[in-house]
Amino acid sequence: MIKVAVLTLSDKGSKGEREDTSGPAIEELIKDIKAEVVSYDIIPDDQDKIEKNLISLCKKADLILTTGGTGVSPRDVTPDATLEVIDYEIPGMAEAMRQESSKKTPRAMISRAVAGVRGETLIINLPGSPKAVKENLTVVLPVLVHAIEKIKGSTQDCACQKD
Amino acid sequence: MIKVAVLTLSDKGSKGEREDTSGPAIEELIKDIKAEVVSYDIIPDDQDKIEKNLISLCKKADLILTTGGTGVSPRDVTPDATLEVIDYEIPGMAEAMRQESSKKTPRAMISRAVAGVRGETLIINLPGSPKAVKENLTVVLPVLVHAIEKIKGSTQDCACQKD
Amino acid sequence: MIKVAVLTLSDKGSKGEREDTSGPAIEELIKDIKAEVVSYDIIPDDQDKIEKNLISLCKKADLILTTGGTGVSPRDVTPDATLEVIDYEIPGMAEAMRQESSKKTPRAMISRAVAGVRGETLIINLPGSPKAVKENLTVVLPVLVHAIEKIKGSTQDCACQKD
Amino acid sequence: MIKVAVLTLSDKGSKGEREDTSGPAIEELIKDIKAEVVSYDIIPDDQDKIEKNLISLCKKADLILTTGGTGVSPRDVTPDATLEVIDYEIPGMAEAMRQESSKKTPRAMISRAVAGVRGETLIINLPGSPKAVKENLTVVLPVLVHAIEKIKGSTQDCACQKD
Amino acid sequence: MIKVAVLTLSDKGSKGEREDTSGPAIEELIKDIKAEVVSYDIIPDDQDKIEKNLISLCKKADLILTTGGTGVSPRDVTPDATLEVIDYEIPGMAEAMRQESSKKTPRAMISRAVAGVRGETLIINLPGSPKAVKENLTVVLPVLVHAIEKIKGSTQDCACQKD
Amino acid sequence: MIKVAVLTLSDKGSKGEREDTSGPAIEELIKDIKAEVVSYDIIPDDQDKIEKNLISLCKKADLILTTGGTGVSPRDVTPDATLEVIDYEIPGMAEAMRQESSKKTPRAMISRAVAGVRGETLIINLPGSPKAVKENLTVVLPVLVHAIEKIKGSTQDCACQKD
Numbered sequence: 001m002i003k004v005a006v007l008t009l010s011d012k013g014s015k016g017e018r019e020d021t022s023g024p025a026i027e028e029l030i031k032d033i034k035a036e037v038v039s040y041d042i043i044p045d046d047q048d049k050i051e052k053n054l055i056s057l058c059k060k061a062d063l064i065l066t067t068g069g070t071g072v073s074p075r076d077v078t079p080d081a082t083l084e085v086i087d088y089e090i091p092g093m094a095e096a097m098r099q100e101s102s103k104k105t106p107r108a109m110i111s112r113a114v115a116g117v118r119g120e121t122l123i124i125n126l127p128g129s130p131k132a133v134k135e136n137l138t139v140v141l142p143v144l145v146h147a148i149e150k151i152k153g154s155t156q157d158c159a160c161q162k163d
Numbered sequence: 164m165i166k167v168a169v170l171t172l173s174d175k176g177s178k179g180e181r182e183d184t185s186g187p188a189i190e191e192l193i194k195d196i197k198a199e200v201v202s203y204d205i206i207p208d209d210q211d212k213i214e215k216n217l218i219s220l221c222k223k224a225d226l227i228l229t230t231g232g233t234g235v236s237p238r239d240v241t242p243d244a245t246l247e248v249i250d251y252e253i254p255g256m257a258e259a260m261r262q263e264s265s266k267k268t269p270r271a272m273i274s275r276a277v278a279g280v281r282g283e284t285l286i287i288n289l290p291g292s293p294k295a296v297k298e299n300l301t302v303v304l305p306v307l308v309h310a311i312e313k314i315k316g317s318t319q320d321c322a323c324q325k326d
Numbered sequence: 327m328i329k330v331a332v333l334t335l336s337d338k339g340s341k342g343e344r345e346d347t348s349g350p351a352i353e354e355l356i357k358d359i360k361a362e363v364v365s366y367d368i369i370p371d372d373q374d375k376i377e378k379n380l381i382s383l384c385k386k387a388d389l390i391l392t393t394g395g396t397g398v399s400p401r402d403v404t405p406d407a408t409l410e411v412i413d414y415e416i417p418g419m420a421e422a423m424r425q426e427s428s429k430k431t432p433r434a435m436i437s438r439a440v441a442g443v444r445g446e447t448l449i450i451n452l453p454g455s456p457k458a459v460k461e462n463l464t465v466v467l468p469v470l471v472h473a474i475e476k477i478k479g480s481t482q483d484c485a486c487q488k489d
Numbered sequence: 490m491i492k493v494a495v496l497t498l499s500d501k502g503s504k505g506e507r508e509d510t511s512g513p514a515i516e517e518l519i520k521d522i523k524a525e526v527v528s529y530d531i532i533p534d535d536q537d538k539i540e541k542n543l544i545s546l547c548k549k550a551d552l553i554l555t556t557g558g559t560g561v562s563p564r565d566v567t568p569d570a571t572l573e574v575i576d577y578e579i580p581g582m583a584e585a586m587r588q589e590s591s592k593k594t595p596r597a598m599i600s601r602a603v604a605g606v607r608g609e610t611l612i613i614n615l616p617g618s619p620k621a622v623k624e625n626l627t628v629v630l631p632v633l634v635h636a637i638e639k640i641k642g643s644t645q646d647c648a649c650q651k652d
Numbered sequence: 653m654i655k656v657a658v659l660t661l662s663d664k665g666s667k668g669e670r671e672d673t674s675g676p677a678i679e680e681l682i683k684d685i686k687a688e689v690v691s692y693d694i695i696p697d698d699q700d701k702i703e704k705n706l707i708s709l710c711k712k713a714d715l716i717l718t719t720g721g722t723g724v725s726p727r728d729v730t731p732d733a734t735l736e737v738i739d740y741e742i743p744g745m746a747e748a749m750r751q752e753s754s755k756k757t758p759r760a761m762i763s764r765a766v767a768g769v770r771g772e773t774l775i776i777n778l779p780g781s782p783k784a785v786k787e788n789l790t791v792v793l794p795v796l797v798h799a800i801e802k803i804k805g806s807t808q809d810c811a812c813q814k815d
Numbered sequence: 816m817i818k819v820a821v822l823t824l825s826d827k828g829s830k831g832e833r834e835d836t837s838g839p840a841i842e843e844l845i846k847d848i849k850a851e852v853v854s855y856d857i858i859p860d861d862q863d864k865i866e867k868n869l870i871s872l873c874k875k876a877d878l879i880l881t882t883g884g885t886g887v888s889p890r891d892v893t894p895d896a897t898l899e900v901i902d903y904e905i906p907g908m909a910e911a912m913r914q915e916s917s918k919k920t921p922r923a924m925i926s927r928a929v930a931g932v933r934g935e936t937l938i939i940n941l942p943g944s945p946k947a948v949k950e951n952l953t954v955v956l957p958v959l960v961h962a963i964e965k966i967k968g969s970t971q972d973c974a975c976q977k978d
Contacts, residue, residue, distance in 0.1 A: 211892050425747075537699040762907060
């Protein structure tokens with residue numbers, strides 16, 4: 001079972017001023033694969049806080065799915081925070097999500113969503129609306145289990161792990 | 164009204180040895196959206212000069228559209244200069260332009276055109292020929308006003324701006 | 327006259343819970359050179375806010391002096407924000423400040439203060455305490471006017487500037 | 490005639506424990522364009538070794554085609570090594586290959602293959618299986634001669650070359 | 653008590669062809685501060701392996717001290733691996749070590765040793781010889797406890813940590 | 816014998832409007848070590864041209880010594896070009912040169928000179944004046960032969976080299 005952390009980025013959501021429907025949408029969709037949600041947090045659109053949460057979540061999750069903050073408005077800093085903490089990008093995931101979304105609206109091209117790996121954890125940015133979350137997550141869902149199995153192979157090389 | 168700067172990159176054009184038809188093509192196409200051209204310059208394919216012009220143009224334009232210098236030949240340095248000065252990329256815009264152009268010619272895949280943001284200014288590289296300018300600009304045109312409105316929201320957070 | 331912006335980074339200071347004595351210390355020291363302070367702000371230790379303020383201040387200042395947030399504790403993000411917005415570093419300034427401070431305390435070696443240039447504006451990070459501000463600013467003060475004159479030479483190359 | 494270096498990345502292949510069929514597949518496909526294979530090596534999936542081989546091969550080849558090591562498993566380090574040694578990326582080539590492969594399998598989206606230029610040499614990562622090599626190489630094959638002609642124009646600017 | 657991981661990089665040492673005296677030298681020196689050694693490994697000078705070990709060790713150590721592989725010879729890849737995995741550098745530590753070593757030999761200037769932070773773990777590269785290990789570690793030893801206390805403050809910001 | 820390329824960066828020098836005395840100063844100083852000058856060129860302060868020349872010179876030289884363009888004025892782009900083409904930095908060389916020069920003048924702290932390695936070639940930026948060239952080169956001269964011997968060891972790992 002893949003351990004999944006859901007992280008909703010929303011200034012209003014974090015203050016309790018708006019109900020988060022995107023986080024629950026992710027939890028619902030993720031049921032279709034061999035995965036369990038191990039944490040669910042709502043934090044404000046603050047690059048520094050996002051980076052620190054991503055770093056901490058990597059210790060308990062195989063997969064972090066963020067929702068919100070992927071655009072170009074001033075409070076959209078999720079991709080910037082993600083790029084700072086990942087060890088390498090998986091550009092094809094972001095390309096595939098944008099390409100699928102572009103069939104619905106040209107505005108999909110300004111999503112800066114990033115997918116990448118830190119340590120043995122896969123981090124994928126999803127947009128903010130429940131509808132867009134569904135559209136985008138559906139694109140990558142079929143390869144998640146395979147991708148994480150491959151990523152997690154990475155400890156075999158470590159002297160430290162064998163101790 | 165969006166303030167647009169047009170920057171043509173051309174060694175021959177800058178010396179007056181070749182008429183620039185791509186810059187005027189941009190000016191014509193941009194009429195379809197709520198935008199006005201506030202500057203139009205032709206400079207040589209020199210990375211250093213391009214960087215300095217982009218930095219200066221950011222002070223007066225919401226959108227900079229460059230034409231020329233996006234390929235892989237030795238004098239093609241527009242993407243390199245753009246990557247040096249922007250604060251972050253908007254990869255989906257470049258992907259969408261390449262994908263559309265690829266329907267016409269496989270050579271579109273060697274365009275290294277970049278789209279990104281410096282401060283509150285959106286910078287988009289377009290190819291050099293008037294025909295390719297039209298093909299590419301048409302792809303991003305529908306989202307330009309929306310994107311710039313979002314980008315310009317960014318001053319609300321600044322202590323300095325409120326003074 | 328060099329136009330100087332002073333930016334104090336302090337969670338408590340920005341909420342009015344602690345008086346800022348470092349910002350005023352900078353203003354006092356800067357009187358020794360041909361400079362005038364054109365803005366003075368106190369904002370919290372938030373990477374996103376710091377980046378946006380630095381970007382905005384570059385439009386009106388030749389020199390931005392920040393104080394605070396240069397260490398390695400969780401709220402210290404000034405160097406990270408500065409590295410994100412500058413076009414290039416001037417490593418020797420940071421080295422010289424650390425070397426001088428190290429004569430007082432070995433803890434100086436964990437200051438991550440950065441000096442660099444965005445557009446035509448020089449940005450220098452200073453530590454948070456008034457005493458350390460004085461020690462560090464004194465090191466770079468003798469070269470500030472010369473450095474900024476050199477940096478500002480940069481508009482001569484711009485087609486746009488000549489218009 | 491373009492000079493082509495084929496570099497197979499395979500732990501088992503380099504020890505002689507598995508026959509390399511992907512390298513020969515590249516050699517076969519490349520016959521369709523004006524190219525000759527000047528070197529063919531099999532080395533293990535070791536980032537350090539890959540970087541050093543790519544750097545050395547750039548001295549004798551106009552085009553380096555690698556096969557293997559483009560995924561996300563622990564031994565997949567070809568894209569990381571390539572990113573370290575190239576001077577700039579040609580993102581459209583990698584996008585086009587992923588897009589074509591995605592028509593066959595969604596797993597294509599986790600290929601991290603990179604295309605880019607070091608000095609005057611084009612480096613393109615291809616996947617590991619002979620079937621995927623064929624699918625991907627077919628996508629970029631039509632533009633290779635044109636791209637390399639453009640890239641090699643780059644010496645005209647060099648004082649040193651004129652000596 | 654600070655948890656310390658010692659990582660010796662040595663091709664010969666990892667094969668048992670040479671006794672490692674530098675790792676034990678670190679263990680001896682570290683006794684002077686509030687620290688305990690939680691792991692000690694010897695692995696070959698392989699960038700990929702070093703990166704994976706550093707990533708894994710970050711899960712159990714507050715401080716990783718590496719020895720070996722900091723020079724410019726082909727097998728010296730410790731600084732490269734370290735730069736790939738850290739979230740930010742602490743340049744003053746490396747500067748201070750080089751400055752002290754330079755008093756003994758000018759060759760100290762080609763040490764590329766890096767100090768930086770990944771998550772909440774401080775990573776410091778030390779040279780390969782026991783004598784140089786002593787010289788260099790002595791420089792940073794007085795600030796290690798203070799630095800790690802500051803770095804570890806970083807979890808206070810995490811929603812996830814509070815759960 | 817180390818093969819040395821001398822590259823003078825000077826707009827006026829390249830047009831024959833000013834005699835280059837710094838290049839010859841390097842040639843004179845280099846006689847003290849086991850080295851021979853294999854090329855000497857004067858090119859303008861153009862980032863693009865500098866990058867292309869450095870890339871080409873790496874094919875015939877073990878050591879490239881540049882002079883000029885290391886400051887912060889608009890035409891000073893040598894460090895930027897060098898950072899673009901090198902595979903890794905040797906920060907201690909630049910630190911040591913700045914530290915020595917700072918004993919003469921505080922302006923030394925705004926030198927952005929870079930030292931680094933591309934392939935098997937060491938590139939070192941020196942300032943523009945003959946006096947500063949001497950001061951700086953004297954600092955690194957004692958370690959050049961040793962450093963290059965180490966760097967050149969790097970081919971032993973290459974399958975391609977053994978062919």
